[in-house]
Amino acid sequence: xxxxxxxxxxxxxxxxxxxxxxxxxxxxxxxxxxxxxxxxxxxxxxxxxxxxxxxxxxxxxxxxxxxxxxxxxxxxxxxxxxxxxxxxxxxxxxxxxxxxxxxxxxxxxxxx
Amino acid sequence: xxxxxxxxxxxxxxxxxxxxxxxxxxxxxxxxxxxxxxxxxxxxxxxxxxxxxxxxxxxxxxxxxxxxxxxxxxxxxxxxxxxxxxxxxxxxxxxxxxxxxxxxxxxxxxxxx
Numbered sequence: 001x002x003x004x005x006x007x008x009x010x011x012x013x014x015x016x017x018x019x020x021x022x023x024x025x026x027x028x029x030x031x032x033x034x035x036x037x038x039x040x041x042x043x044x045x046x047x048x049x050x051x052x053x054x055x056x057x058x059x060x061x062x063x064x065x066x067x068x069x070x071x072x073x074x075x076x077x078x079x080x081x082x083x084x085x086x087x088x089x090x091x092x093x094x095x096x097x098x099x100x101x102x103x104x105x106x107x108x109x110x111x112x
Numbered sequence: 113x114x115x116x117x118x119x120x121x122x123x124x125x126x127x128x129x130x131x132x133x134x135x136x137x138x139x140x141x142x143x144x145x146x147x148x149x150x151x152x153x154x155x156x157x158x159x160x161x162x163x164x165x166x167x168x169x170x171x172x173x174x175x176x177x178x179x180x181x182x183x184x185x186x187x188x189x190x191x192x193x194x195x196x197x198x199x200x201x202x203x204x205x206x207x208x209x210x211x212x213x214x215x216x217x218x219x220x221x222x223x224x225x
Contacts, residue, residue: 041218044204045216089154099160103154104152
C-alpha cells in the first residue's frame with residue numbers, strides 16, 4: 001500500500017537550533033513528495049515539494065531531498081525561529097490515482 | 113481570489129442529526145477533496161472529485177456522501193452523525209492534470225455529542 005511515516009513529536013528546540021524532521025514513505029508507483037505546514041488555527045500550506053528522485057525542494061530556509069534509495073524525504077532547516085512553530089506534514093501524491101497520502105504530522109515548538 | 117472557503121467554521125451536532133459541510137473554490141480547479149484530521153493520525157482522505165459530476169471514495173468514506181454538480185462547489189454530507197465523526201474537516205482543491213499543489217480551506221471543526 002501507500003503510506004507516509006513521520007517522526008513523532010512534539011519537537012522542542014531553542015531559536016537558531018538545527019531542525020530535522022524525518023519522513024519515510026511507501027508507494028506503489030513513482031510519487032511526488034511534499035511538506036506542508038499548518039500554523040495554529042489555519043489550514044495546511046505547501047512548504048516545499050520534489051517530484052523525482054534526487055530533487056531538492058526548498059523554501060523559507062527549509063530543505064528536503066527526495067531519496068529513492070532510502071525512501072525518505074527528511075525536512076531540515078539550519079536555524080529555526082519562533083515563527084516556525086507549527087505542525088509539519090509530510091505527504092506523497094500518486095498522479096495516476098489522483099490521491100494524496102499524509103503523515104500524522106510533527107509538532108514543532110521553538111522557544112526564544 | 114478567495115481561494116478555498118469552508119462553512120461553517122464550527123458546528124455541534126447531536127448523534128443522528130444530519131448536516132452538510134460546504135466547500136467552494138474560485139480558482140477553477142478540477143480536483144477537489146475532503147479530509148478529516150484527527151489527533152495523531154494526520155489527514156485522511158474521505159472523498160474526492162476529479163471534475164463536475166465525478167466523485168470517488170478515499171480512505172475513510174463510510175458515513176459521508178458527496179456530490180459535484182459544479183466546478184466550484186463540493187459539499188460533504190453527514191446523513192446520520194456519530195461521535196466517531198468528531199473531527200476537523202478540510203477541503204482542498206488543485207489542478208487535476210498533474211496533481212500540483214493542493215490549496216486547503218481553513219477547516220470546519222465538528223463536534224458530535
